[in-house]
Amino acid sequence: MLDVRETSRPRRADLDTVSRACGTLLASLPRADQRRKGELYVRGLLTSPGRKTMRNLATSTDDPAAAQSLHHFISCSTWDWTVVRASLARHLDRLLSPRAWVVRSMLVPKTGRHSVGVERRYVPALGETVNSQQSYGLWLASETAAAPVNWQLSIGKGWLQDNRTRTRATVPEDEDGTTGDGAAVQAVLKAAAWGIEPRPVVMDARYSALPPLVEAFTAAGLPFLLRVSGGCTLLAAGAGQGENRVSAASAEHLLGLARAQRRPVEWIDPASPGARRTSLVAPLQVYWPSTPDARPSGPYAGSATGSTRTAALGLPLTLLGKWQTYERGVRQVWLTNMTGAGYGPLLRLSRLTRRVEADFSYISLDVGMQDFEGRSYPGWHRHVTLASVAHALRMLGTRRR
Known part of the structure; x- marks a missing residue:
């Protein structure tokens, strides 16, 4: 098997594979135009260079209005990201035969305070307080490959108590605040309900309760x-x-x-x-x-x-x-x-x-896992879901080659 550092963006011969995979993983999207935009978004994550802004993702299409269309598809659409994640988890559980579910924290520093869940938090690993957004990913991992299949955003109750901020970020009413260790637990328990075979949960919990x-x-x-x-x-x-x-x-x-x-x-x-x-x-x-x-x-x-x-x-x-x-x-x-x-x-x-650390560094970052520029709760969840699909396709393509 090739080292993950040898990954490259899809060749033209790989694009048919991307289409077939998206046809399977995005089959739950109710409308044909949503499935088409989902595939375009994943292709953009796989092929566009640099930071995965809507403008850059739109360069993979010939449509001058693609940036606005993709923004609406991610932030304002109605498709259920949970069903896509469950489909991805079942698909990878069959292909990877994972040995563990690895839980990994993802911290994204932010300059402003308007993106969903952003607040100043002390980061023990850095020894400093960072204005940031934090989430926890659940990864299916074997010795040769790993891929994220579920995400839980850490949102403090204080952040949710600001009604104006909550409304602007379109946070659903049933989200009552899940921080730190609770977010890690929820990422695991939600995936456990998807019918995939339970595996040992492996996690660096040195800074957790x-x-x-x-x-x-x-x-x-x-x-x-x-x-x-x-x-x-x-x-x-x-x-x-x-x-x-x-x-x-x-x-x-x-x-x-x-x-x-x-x-x-x-x-x-x-x-x-x-x-x-x-x-x-x-x-x-x-x-x-x-x-x-x-x-x-x-x-x-x-x-x-x-x-x-x-x-x-x-x-x-x-x-x-x-x-x-x-x-x-x-x-x-x-x-x-x-x-x-x-x-x-x-x-x-x-x-x-x-x-997991290796695949996050060489695959997830390259497909824009941390690049979401929007501020909304649904937009963040849909972006990391499709970035997880792109990660899986890049990883599986590398294994085949």
Whole structure:
């Protein structure tokens, strides 16, 4: 397979493939002119150079009024983006055989305050406050490819309380505000209702509030693998002075006690096809306090002990530490409810975040995922939906070549 960095814009021979794919993925659009404009929009995302403004997208057509027509199709039309996303998810689930659902945050800095959901928010990864729009994408990911299939926009309740701003952005009445971790959860749960096979939810949650994620995914019966900070507090048996003692301690401290159990695991770097790497890994059983002991079903679930002690401790989890061979301190900390999975498969699942980062950088950005210039809620959702279709077509074309 070619590296995603070798992707190129569709050749003329590929345009028939784009037409056939759009015919399938956009079949839910009720009118023929909507389906035609949807295909034109996707073609523009795939072929127009530079920033994907309406003017640039219109250059892929011979219609001088195409820019205004496409703007109306995205921002003012009535077609349902959710049905298109569900169709895309089912299509890619068959073709990719994904190993995980990877949740990724997308932050788009903005200069003004009028675009939907834009507000000043502190970004821990940057260590500063940024005027920005934030959303969460759900990606179907395998070792060789990844593509987004669902999006949830983060909108604060304060932003929604300004009736004039809300009306200008055409925010629907049933949108009552979903921020941060809630948006990540909704991106997953909505996709889970589309009939695609559930996969482990993999997410970098170091800067997230863990309780909403753990409790929501547990209640939904979904396996999860979350990257957490070393300071995350968990319960562990034998972490104190005696083997029978149960105490709360930071994840980093607990993994320090498990250093002697480290074992080397080889993995292929999804971001550099063919590159083999080795990491030291150690698992440790821990417990999530104050959460009902509800385990996911399926091949990743651990065996139930039925002990009163386990039930009293809370939800049994596996804490996974990853070290580089030349470092003393733990490099990454992961938390999972897949207690029956080996640490080798868990490590390889965690590496799929690198596949998503690579494909976002080399495909999503190139097809204009962050380029929507409008201000409306429906317009944003329709744009990222068709950009996801364009991403999938670019990715699938690269795999074929």
